[in-house]
Amino acid sequence: xxxxxxxxxxxxxxxxxxxxxxxxxxxxxxxxxxxxxxxxxxxxxxxxxxxxxxxxxxxxxxxxxxxxxxxxxxxxxxxxxxxxxxxxxxxxxxxxxxxxxxxxxxxxxxxxxxxxxxxxxxxxxxxxxxxxxxxxxxxxxxxxxxxxxxxxxxxxxxxxxxxxxxxxxxxxxxxxxxxxxxxxxxxxxxxxxxxxxxxxxxxxxxxxxxxxxxxxxxxxxxxxxxxxxxxxxxxxxxxxxxxxxxxxxxxxxxxxxxxxxxxxxxxxxxxxxxxxxxxxxxxxxxxxxxxxxxxxxxxxxxxxxxxxxxxxxxxxxxxxxxxxxxxxxxxxxxxxxxxxxxxxxxxxxxxxxxxxxxxxxxxxxxxxxxxxxxxxxxxxxxxxxxxxxxxxxxxxxxxxxxxxxxxxxxxxxxxxxxxxxxxxxxxxxxxxxxxxxxxxxxxxxxxxxxxx
Amino acid sequence: xxxxxxxxxxxxxxxxxxxxxxxxxxxxxxxxxxxxxxxxxxxxxxxxxxxxxxxxxxxxxxxxxxxxxxxxxxxxxxxxxxxxxxxxxxxxxxxxxxxxxxxxxxxxxxxxxxxxxxxxxxxxxxxxxxxxxxxxxxxxxxxxxxxxxxxxxxxxxxxxxxxxxxxxxxxxxxxxxxxxxxxxxxxxxxxxxxxxxxxxxxxxxxxxxxxxxxxxxxxxxxxxxxxxxxxxxxxxxxxxxxxxxxxxxxxxxxxxxxxxxxxxxxxxxxxxxxxxxxxxxxxxxxxxxxxxxxxxxxxxxxxxxxxxxxxxxxxxxxxxxxxxxxxxxxxxxxxxxxxxxxxxxxxxxx
Numbered sequence: 128x129x130x131x132x133x134x135x136x137x138x139x140x141x142x143x144x145x146x147x148x149x150x151x152x153x154x155x156x157x158x159x160x161x162x163x164x165x166x167x168x169x170x171x172x173x174x175x176x177x178x179x180x181x182x183x184x185x186x187x188x189x190x191x192x193x194x195x196x197x198x199x200x201x202x203x204x205x206x207x208x209x210x211x212x213x214x215x216x217x218x219x220x221x222x223x224x225x226x227x228x229x230x231x232x233x234x235x236x237x238x239x240x241x242x243x244x245x246x247x248x249x250x251x252x253x254x255x256x257x258x259x260x261x262x263x264x265x266x267x268x269x270x271x272x273x274x275x276x277x278x279x280x281x282x283x284x285x286x287x288x289x290x291x292x293x294x295x296x297x298x299x300x301x302x303x304x305x306x307x308x309x310x311x312x313x314x315x316x317x318x319x320x321x322x323x324x325x326x327x328x329x330x331x332x333x334x335x336x337x338x339x340x341x342x343x344x345x346x347x348x349x350x351x352x353x354x355x356x357x358x359x360x361x362x363x364x365x366x367x368x369x370x371x372x373x374x375x376x377x378x379x380x381x382x383x384x385x386x387x388x389x390x391x392x393x394x395x396x397x398x399x400x401x402x403x404x405x406x407x408x409x410x411x412x413x414x415x416x417x418x419x420x421x422x423x424x425x426x427x428x429x430x431x432x433x434x435x436x437x438x439x440x441x442x443x444x445x446x447x448x449x450x451x452x453x454x455x456x457x458x459x460x461x462x463x464x465x466x467x468x469x470x471x472x473x474x475x476x477x478x479x480x481x482x483x484x485x486x487x488x489x490x491x492x493x494x495x496x497x498x499x500x501x502x503x504x505x506x507x508x509x510x511x512x513x514x515x516x517x518x519x520x521x522x523x524x525x526x527x528x529x530x531x532x533x534x535x536x537x538x539x540x541x542x543x544x545x546x547x548x549x550x551x552x553x554x555x556x557x558x559x560x561x562x563x564x565x566x567x568x569x570x571x572x573x574x575x576x577x578x579x
Numbered sequence: 580x581x582x583x584x585x586x587x588x589x590x591x592x593x594x595x596x597x598x599x600x601x602x603x604x605x606x607x608x609x610x611x612x613x614x615x616x617x618x619x620x621x622x623x624x625x626x627x628x629x630x631x632x633x634x635x636x637x638x639x640x641x642x643x644x645x646x647x648x649x650x651x652x653x654x655x656x657x658x659x660x661x662x663x664x665x666x667x668x669x670x671x672x673x674x675x676x677x678x679x680x681x682x683x684x685x686x687x688x689x690x691x692x693x694x695x696x697x698x699x700x701x702x703x704x705x706x707x708x709x710x711x712x713x714x715x716x717x718x719x720x721x722x723x724x725x726x727x728x729x730x731x732x733x734x735x736x737x738x739x740x741x742x743x744x745x746x747x748x749x750x751x752x753x754x755x756x757x758x759x760x761x762x763x764x765x766x767x768x769x770x771x772x773x774x775x776x777x778x779x780x781x782x783x784x785x786x787x788x789x790x791x792x793x794x795x796x797x798x799x800x801x802x803x804x805x806x807x808x809x810x811x812x813x814x815x816x817x818x819x820x821x822x823x824x825x826x827x828x829x830x831x832x833x834x835x836x837x838x839x840x841x842x843x844x845x846x847x848x849x850x851x852x853x854x855x856x857x858x859x860x861x862x863x864x865x866x867x868x869x870x871x872x873x874x875x876x877x878x879x880x881x882x883x884x885x886x887x888x889x890x891x892x893x894x895x896x897x898x899x900x901x902x903x904x905x906x907x908x909x910x911x912x913x914x915x916x917x918x919x920x921x922x923x924x925x926x927x928x929x
Contacts, residue, residue, distance in 0.1 A: 317833070323687075331794030332587065334687035334711030334769060339793065403695065404688030448696075449664050450686035452709070 135159075136556065137169045138549075140179035141515060143505045145480030151183065153511040156553040161507055176559070178515055181548055184484045186218025186512035187465065188491040188501050190281065190310070190388060191364060191436035193457070194220070194251070196242060197235070198227025203441040203532045205239060208461070209248035211439075211531035213557035215461040216514035216547040217249050219492070219501045224256040225286045231256035231267035233275035240277035248557050252495055255279040257298045257309060261287045266297060273305040280496040283310035285364055286411070288346060290316050295350060299359035306496060308386075310362040311350050313371070314412065318342035323452055325398040325413040333402060335451065338413045340368040347371050351378035351385050362494055363387040365438050367412040369422030376431045386494050388436040389423045391460055391467035392537055396420075400537070406447045406454030407535050410440070428477040433490045437464045441533030458537045462529050466543035469518060474544060488514075511554035520546035530563060580903050582694045582703045585712040586774035591750065594721070594777055599747050600899035601722050601892070606744075608644070608895060615898075618647035621905050624677040625651045626668065627706070628684040633866060633890060634706050634716075638681045641897035647905075650677070665689060669698035677701045679905055687711035702904040710764050716865055717770035719896040721751065721778055723889050724817050727861050728754055752779035757809055759785040759846060760821030760873050761835075763792050767865045768821060772800050785809050787846065789835040790827075806846050810855045818856065819863040820848050820874045839872055849875035853883065861885045 135154040142148055143161070150167045152160040160167040169175075189212065195203040203211075205222070212220045222239050224230035230239060236253040243251020255272035259265045261284045272279040282302055289295045289311060298309050319342045324330050326337020347363055351374065354361035363375065366387050375387045392410060397417050400408040408414060426432040440457025447454050468487065472478040478486075492502025503509045521542050526534030550558040557564055580593060607615060623642040627635050635651070642649045654668070665684070672680055679702040682690050687709030694703040707713040726732045730746030756775050762768045762784050775782050782800035784791065791802055803809045810818070823842065827835045836842045853862065862874075862884045870876050879886060 320833070326793050328794040328797045331792035332769070332797070334709050334766060336710075337793060404691050445664065448666055450684065450692065451688050452686040 134555070135170050135173040136176055136551070136554070137167075137173045138176045138178050138183065138515065140164050140177070141181050141183040142480075143183045144484055145182045148179065151505075153513070153551060153554045156511055156555075158505065158507050158509050158511050158513075161505075176515070176549060178548065180519065181515050181517045182480050183505055184216070184480065184514045184516065185488040185502055185505055186514050186550065186552065187216045187487045188495065188497070189217050189220040189437050189439070189461065189464070190362075190434060190491040190495055191285070191390075192220040192222055192439045192461065193225065193441065194222045194239070195441060196226065197238065201443045205242035205251060206246040206248070207530070207532040208439070208441065209243060209246050209251060210563055211459075211461045211529065213248040213550050213552070214530040214547065214563050215463070216465050216516060216550050216558075217461060218512040218514070218550065218552050219250040219252060219497060221252045221254050221281055221495055223285045224254045224283060225261055229256050229260050230254065231259055231261075233268065233271040233277075236272050236277040236279055237275050247552075249552060250497070250501065252281070252497060253277045253279055254285070254310065255282045257282045257284045257289050258294065263287060263289060263291060263294065266294070266301065269298070269301055269307065270305065273302075273307060280305070280307050281310050281362070281494070282307055283312065283364065285310065285312045288312050288314040288316060290346070292349060292353065296353050296357060299354055299361065300357045303359055308360045308362045308494060310364050311346065312364050313343045313346035313350065313366070315342040315346050318345075322413075323409070324401045325415050327398065327416060329398045329401055333404070335401065338411075340370055340415070340419075343368055343412055344370040344374060347374050351375070351383050354385055355381065355383045359384065361385045365390045365393065365412055365436070366432070367393045367415050367419060367423070369419045372422045372426035372431055376426070379431065386433040386490070387426075387431065388434045389427055389432045390438045391435060391464045392458060393423055394420065394427070394435070394471045395467055396537055401451070404451045406449065406451050407458065407537050407539070409451060409454050409456055410458050411456035424471060424477065427472060427486060428482075433486065434494065435464060435468055435486050436491065437461050439531070441531050442535050444534060447535050458535050459529065459531050459533055461531060463524060463536060463538050463543060465514075465516060465547060466522075466545045467538075469545040470543060473518070511551050513551045514547060515549040517546045517548050518544065520544070522546050583714050583900050583904060584690050584694055584703065584705045586714045586717050586770045586777070587712070589714070589774065589777060591777050594718075594774060595748060595750060597718055597896070597899055597903065598722050598725060600903060601718070601896045602744050602747055604898040604902070605892065605895035613644050614646060615644060616646050617902060618642070618645040618905055621647045621678040622676060623647045623649050623679045623681060623901060624672050624701075625649065626672070626680050626682045627651070627653050628682075628689070629707065631683055631707070633893070634683065637890070637893040638704075638706060638897050640894050641901055644894070645898055645901060647901070650675075665692065666696070666698050669693055669696075672701065673699035679704060679901060681706050683707045685709055704900060704904060707766055709766065710769070711766050712770045713766040714770050714774070715893070715897050715900055716767050717774040718900070719889055719893045720771055720819065720863060720865070721774055722896050723863065723885050723892050724754065724756065724780075724861070725749060725751060726892075727885060728816050728859065750779040751775060754780040754817070755783070755813060755815040756780050756817045756819060757783050757785055757813070757815040758819045758821065759806060759848065761790045761823050761827060762786045762795075762821070763790045763835075764824065764827070765821050771819065772798050776800065783809055783813060783815065785846070787836050787842075806852065807855075810852055814857055815860065816857065817861045817863060818848060819865075822865065822867065823869060823873050843872055847873055847875065848878045850877040850881065853878050853881060863889060866890065
């Protein structure tokens with residue numbers, strides 16, 4: 128963990144959770160004071176941030192990020208990916224396990240954890256693989272990863288589904304010992320062999336092999352029943368269909384301990400975008416129909432879906448500048464997530480900014496069991512992990528100008544509302560005036576002494 | 580017409596222009612000297628990423644009969660296994676100054692990407708992309724149907740009807756076409772459904788439910804799971820059989836039907852089923868055929884089979900497509916006004 132900031136900030140006229148304007152003082156890594164504008168005592172040395180009308184949120188927490196290091200440093204590194212996360216308003220990310228080598232041992236998760244600390248942009252919480260090499264055959268040493276310096280609590284074979292029902296059962300049971308959770312990538316493998324896009328009207332016309340909704344829904348249905356049977360906690364990654372929302376709603380009604388996430392892209396994009404065969408829209412699970420988009424929005428608004436997670440999946444140009452069927456699955460999302468949530472949920476009146484804090488900070492921190500440091504209230508004495516967003520701003524999205532090392536954003540050429548003006552990690556500005564603050568990464572000495 | 584990528588969205592006027600031009604081209608092919616000077620100095624690249632005999636030879640013949648320079652570029656397997664990306668190949672062809680690229684690729688959308696990704700500025704002619712489209716196949720099918728069922732050209736059998744095609748300018752209104760077989764994986768079916776409907780024909784797809792795509796409901800056609808019922812009750816004017824690929828029936832638990840025998844019994848076309856059809860009806864197959872599986876030898880070789888003629892018409896249709904793509908612009912590259920007029924003028928010089 129990075130050391131507290133030595134700079135004191137005063138944020139003028141901000142709207143915590145979008146409510147009434149206050150001044151907020153950040154000092155020594157915590158929120159030192161909150162009060163009506165002009166009423167709080169501000170140290171003389173404080174740096175003033177004019178932020179009238181900007182919304183102040185607890186720092187965003189992503190439960191689903193691909194940082195690609197080790198193995199695919201041509202797409203992203205822990206440094207570049209976490210810098211992009213800060214630019215997007217995040218103060219913590221969960222780094223998915225499908226690296227090379229796989230994050231399936233204490234050694235690899237600790238490596239990623241330490242790379243995150245050295246980079247200093249956000250807290251990096253590695254996700255542990257459920258099975259050795261994501262092979263789906265043998266449990267990885269989940270306990271060793273949980274006990275490591277990285278203190279892994281989220282386990283996932285993301286990209287692959289833990290499809291063997293016995294193995295899934297064992298994993299769900301085993302992680303109870305350390306309050307872990309299995310985050311399932313729900314994809315029945317036999318039903319999705321060679322699958323390229325959502326199976327439906329568009330795939331039938333344009334001749335791409337379909338990825339049917341039932342391949343996701345059948346696994347989710349099985350898993351919630353397994354979780355109920357063994358009394359375990361289940362998290363469903365990036366659900367994408369109306370049927371999946373219904374199953375989660377049913378499971379929660381039954382009292383099953385399940386949480387669910389949706390990605391920003393599944394909140395707004397549909398399979399019609401495949402018609403031009405631009406692989407930037409190729410993603411797994413695939414973009415679905417307008418009916419599914421409406422269902423996941425409704426599910427997010429009514430709490431059936433607990434969180435928005437980016438599934439940030441950077442890829443180098445050559446993996447996307449090719450035939451659709453040869454292209455890699457995935458799209459970047461860290462820098463556009465908050466804007467998409469604002470556009471689809473806040474600007475449409477379906478959610479408040481407090482709801483945004485819930486789905487992009489508080490709930491993901493709770494699922495990842497990092498509530499000691501992240502997803503905390505905006506209140507005096509709390510760690511100053513904060514995101515300041517100007518909701519009135521609009522910005523044109525362009526792949527090349529994003530902070531992530533890869534260009535594969537599906538929102539290129541679009542105008543999105545909202546702009547992250549500042550991000551604070553324990554009181555230190557990682558983003559200020561809408562720009563990432565380079566050169567503030569803490570030195571190795573303070574790293575050594577840092578504790579969680 | 581800059582590219583020919585799909586029949587979906589092709590206008591009726593353009594479709595009829597293609598058929599009429601094909602008829603003009605076909606008329607020149609009975610001459611002793613079959614070669615026309617039309618595309619002299621133009622370069623046509625045949626870019627084939629998939630094995631193909633008849634389509635590649637058909638395009639090569641068509642381009643050569645129009646006096647174009649032809650470069651054959653075969654690349655087995657996908658671009659990835661080959662080591663060079665489709666993009667780099669496209670950039671190479673661009674650098675070599677290709678005027679038109681005829682592309683066949685196992686990836687759906689490859690032709691669309693070549694035309695629109697900004698990699699090259701040549702005209703792109705889709706010769707089959709994955710499970711998506713194969714527009715010149717549909718055009719040659721429509722051309723064959725029109726010649727026989729509208730133009731009253733005989734089947735080439737001695738003593739049968741006239742040999743001059745009188746169908747110029749006509750569409751396929753009122754005709755009923757059954758397309759039978761593996762619709763799910765078929766670019767031929769997709770191309771024909773849209774083109775035949777645009778030309779005014781009614782189309783029924785006939786297949787076991789496992790070989791009909793989810794989402795077919797938006798296609799402009801009917802779907803039936805029963806061949807006999809369709810033949811007896813709907814009385815199609817043409818029956819188009821689709822090839823059933825061997826790998827579709829050997830996938831273990833993933834195979835699409837129980838056995839070749841059962842498929843043949845329910846969906847194979849034979850003399851018995853042919854006898855149910857109206858006398859004027861024709862039998863078609865895009866080739867290559869699996870004799871004894873989707874079509875019996877008796878049906879394939881029957882006088883009402885136009886399968887060999889489809890191949891011959893393929894050359895004329897591809898000449899027309901190349902001509903309309905390339906001769907629509909003059910040597911300086913500026914587009915002439917009025918495609919219709921241009922083609923009439925050019926035709927006079929044929």
